[in-house]
Amino acid sequence: MVLVSSGVYRESVTIRKPRIVLRGTNRSKVLVDGEFRRANGITVTGAASVVENLTVRNHLANGLLFTGVTDEALQGAGAGGADYDPLDTVKFPALRGFRASYVTAHNNALYGIYAFDARDGVIEHSYGSGHADSGIYVGQCKPCNTVVRNNLSEHNAVGIEVTNASEDLYFLGNTIRRNRVGMTVLSNNLEALGPQHDAVFIGNTIRDNNDNQSPEQADGGFGIGVGISGGRNNRFERNRVEGNHSGAFVLRDEQGYPVLGNRIQENAVAGDQVGLVMLAARTGGNCYLDNGQTPTSPDPLPRAMTTCSAPDSAVRTLGQLQGPGAIPPGISFRDVPPPPAQPNLRRAAHAPARPALRLPGKVDVTAYRLPEPRR
Numbered sequence: 306m307v308l309v310s311s312g313v314y315r316e317s318v319t320i321r322k323p324r325i326v327l328r329g330t331n332r333s334k335v336l337v338d339g340e341f342r343r344a345n346g347i348t349v350t351g352a353a354s355v356v357e358n359l360t361v362r363n364h365l366a367n368g369l370l371f372t373g374v375t376d377e378a379l380q381g382a383g384a385g386g387a388d389y390d391p392l393d394t395v396k397f398p399a400l401r402g403f404r405a406s407y408v409t410a411h412n413n414a415l416y417g418i419y420a421f422d423a424r425d426g427v428i429e430h431s432y433g434s435g436h437a438d439s440g441i442y443v444g445q446c447k448p449c450n451t452v453v454r455n456n457l458s459e460h461n462a463v464g465i466e467v468t469n470a471s472e473d474l475y476f477l478g479n480t481i482r483r484n485r486v487g488m489t490v491l492s493n494n495l496e497a498l499g500p501q502h503d504a505v506f507i508g509n510t511i512r513d514n515n516d517n518q519s520p521e522q523a524d525g526g527f528g529i530g531v532g533i534s535g536g537r538n539n540r541f542e543r544n545r546v547e548g549n550h551s552g553a554f555v556l557r558d559e560q561g562y563p564v565l566g567n568r569i570q571e572n573a574v575a576g577d578q579v580g581l582v583m584l585a586a587r588t589g590g591n592c593y594l595d596n597g598q599t600p601t602s603p604d605p606l607p608r609a610m611t612t613c614s615a616p617d618s619a620v621r622t623l624g625q626l627q628g629p630g631a632i633p634p635g636i637s638f639r640d641v642p643p644p645p646a647q648p649n650l651r652r653a654a655h656a657p658a659r660p661a662l663r664l665p666g667k668v669d670v671t672a673y674r675l676p677e678p679r680r
Contacts (some may be wrong), residue, residue: 309325309328311334323353326355330654348377371502409647412436414436419460437520437521442498448468453465475505478507482512487511502539532557543673544572545675548578549578553581603622
């Protein structure tokens with residue numbers, strides 16, 4: 306274990322050795338500061354390594370990066386390579402084992418906590434704000450064998466982003482609020498391992514993602530709770546989704562990947578928004594069922610989308626995004642106010658080191674119930 310005392314560390318850190326635990330003694334006072342000059346704060350390529358109880362801020366690319374990409378020239382703007390070219394997954398096999406716990410990432414140009422070409426991991430009790438892409442990102446893994454749980458992501462272009470990340474992947478008990486877009490679940494050709502499929506989203510709060518005082522989103526999205534673009538066979542249950550002005554769930558095709566087989570069922574979708582906006586031309590086995598008395602677009606939805614068992618059929622009338630016609634401009638990632646102090650790891654100076662071995666362990670989705678409504 307490397308135990309770090311309070312201070313501002315104006316440097317980049319790379320962990321190449323396996324089973325290293327990098328821990329701050331005080332989450333809000335151990336600061337890895339990029340000074341808006343360096344690309345990444347902490348880069349982890351050592352298997353089963355851990356970063357916990359510290360803050361990464363003010364970098365020109367990413368705050369904390371877990372990746373199997375060992376070529377440093379490819380670890381900047383996109384870990385998949387220059388201009389986000391798809392990565393050679395044979396040359397760079399996935400990092401096996403990682404964990405981020407009690408990490409604060411803020412005011413980094415792209416991603417806060419970024420797991421790319423990495424599997425067998427956990428991101429938990431962490432925080433992301435002020436990112437021009439997303440606070441937390443999981444990309445290009447199959448099977449991911451990863452859990453993202455009990456995190457807070459706010460004031461980003463996107464709260465949590467999932468791209469070409471599939472199988473044994475769980476998002477549980479997170480709060481995603483006051484971003485421009487809450488969550489995106491994507492398939493695309495910019496990374497390998499498309500299409501995205503078979504992730505589970507349970508017990509999350511996805512609220513008020515209409516923040517115009519956050520960095521502008523690259524694709525211009527605004528006011529969306531969950532955008533599923535070309536994702537397949539994902540499961541959304543027991544999530545509370547409210548106050549997203551353009552729509553709670555938005556489904557569309559993406560880069561030749563049709564959106565297929567997504568099951569959105571038994572969520573608490575508040576009536577202050579459109580529950581589902583269907584922008585794909587075919588129903589594709591997607592279904593929307595028992596989510597509260599909330600309007601949809603189109604309204605009513607095709608019957609095939611309300612039974613979760615009907616065959617694929619054409620969508621005769623496409624939906625329309627709600628909300629303002631003009632998307633409000635964003636602000637620079639540098640200008641988002643820094644967050645307040647976040648909870649510390651208990652007994653940080655004395656707790657034993659726990660490398661990221663045999664993660665994520667047994668995943669009990671029944672432990673994540675529907676979140677309470679806003680007070």
